[in-house]
Structure formats: C-alpha cells, structure tokens
Amino acid sequence: MKKLIITTVTLCCSFCMAQEGSEMKIQGDFDGNGTKEYAYIKVADCNDECIGGCDTTVYFSDKNIKPFITSLANGGSLYNLGDLNNDGKDDIGFYPYWCTSCWHSFYTYTLSKTGWKPLVSPIPTHCSQWEEDKFPIKKDPKKKGYVMITTSEWKDDDIRISSKSVKVN
Secondary structure, eight states: OHHHHHHHHHHHHHHHSSSEEESSEEEEOSSSSSOOEEEEEEEEEEOTTOOEEEEEEEEESSTTSOOEEEESOSSEEEEEEEOTTSSSSOEEEEEEOOSSOSEEEEEEEEEETTEEEESSOOEEEEHHHHHTTOOSEEEOTTSTTEEEEEEEEEETTEEEEEEEEEEOO
C-alpha cells in the first residue's frame, strides 16, 4: 500500500513540475536539431520480485539517437529536464523503479557526440524527498552554468534533504 501511495504522489507531483515525468514516453529535442523526438523505455529480463537482469533501456523515435541502458531498474519514470547545460539539447532524467527500497538514485543524461553520458553523478533520493515535492535537479536561477542538486542522506539518525549548486559542463 505504501508503494502505491508513494507512486501516486510521485506521479501527481510530476504533473505539477516544469519537468514532465512519464513511465511510458516523453517528448523533447534530445539531439538539438529542432525536431521533437520521443523517448520511451523497455524492461528486459525482470519480474515483479526484481529477479533477473532487470535492465531498462531508453529508446528514441529517431533511430539516429542511440539508446542507453540503466541496470538494476524494473522500469521507471522518464523526465525531460530541458537544456540544463546550455548545449541546445534537452537532457533526460530517469528515476528507476525497484522492488525493495525507498532509496533510489535519480540519473541525469546528456547527449554527446559519442552517445549518452551522465550530466552529474547519480543523485541519491528517498521517497520522503519526492513526497515533499523536492525534485532532484533543476537549473540554478542565480548562477549560469550551474544546477541545483537536491538529495537525500541518512544523517543524525534521520533522513535529511539538502540542496547545493553544482557546475555542469
């Protein structure tokens, strides 16, 4: 029941944010050519108990954009993060689903000449962060070329949510 409530809150909150999350597909200009593409996910070799390979692949409607894989993910939500690093391309966020824990890292990807690469290190999040509507990454409105990272951590026998400004390339 708790997982259902958390999932419902997360999905509802995503509709209220500038970033739009979707379990199925998102639209954006991921290669910067001025044409919108769709990104969508497929899960391979994973059952309801997260037994198997549990790889989730992000594919694109434009077959010239290489797919990428996130391991240990039984599906997840995709987010169009906009152009976080000012390179003219929309960046992608991926929040993987898993069967056993409320701790999950949020992944951000940007398209380079050689394929998808992490924009920043994986951002540890706890479901309480999502319940408080504290999205893991957004542009820093006060510093050009920076993003605000909001993360969860276990500190002083409690879950603490903190934010910091980080430079992106």
